[in-house]
Amino acid sequence: MPPSVASINLADLLTTREAALLLRVKPNTLETQRSEGKGPPYIRLGGRGSAVRYYRPDLEDWLREQSTAQVPSVAEHLMEGSVAQKMGYSPDEAAMLAGMCRSNIFKAMKSGSLPARKLGRRTIILHDDLQNFMESLPVREAV
Structure with missing residues (x-):
């Protein structure tokens, strides 16, 4: 469920490049996923062709959802290895x-x-x- 605008910390709104760094993928991967209707949820600030932002808690939730029953710790392992831990x-x-x-x-x-x-x-x-x-x-x- 999306947070109310008042509860969003602006530092948690990431550009495509910042989200790609966090997920350890290329920005182009996120752009392709967006155009295909796949990938993590994002926010478009305006109409078609306008700026896109990713909400950090949504990215973390999406990453957790990507884990399969056979490999339950992959998402957690990636998040532990985020740039803040290096x-x-x-x-x-x-x-x-x-x-x-x-x-x-x-x-x-x-x-x-x-x-x-x-x-x-x-x-x-x-x-x-x-x-x-x-x-x-x-x-x-x-x-």
Whole structure:
């Protein structure tokens, strides 16, 4: 049952890209599933061709429903391995967790205020480094 608008935490409304990160699929997979009437439930903000958002609790419920009787723990295992449980994040995952755009993550890495590691072509930001970076941001003064 959909929640009332007043009870929705806006941080729980995920873009297709963020939902794909959470489910560990490509954004194109979610787009294809939408066009075929399959996949997790989504919210269209306006008419045809407008923005689409996924409600995080709906995604988690949908993922649990995908488990079969033979493999009951697959959905729970995937959810336990979500980006919030990892030791290191891609720049996209770090941006999603920090609630900022990825360009700010790359600017922070370039300036040296957010350390990042490289493994081949992959860029990894450690959990503690992301947390330290967020804690080092200036506190906004009360107005």
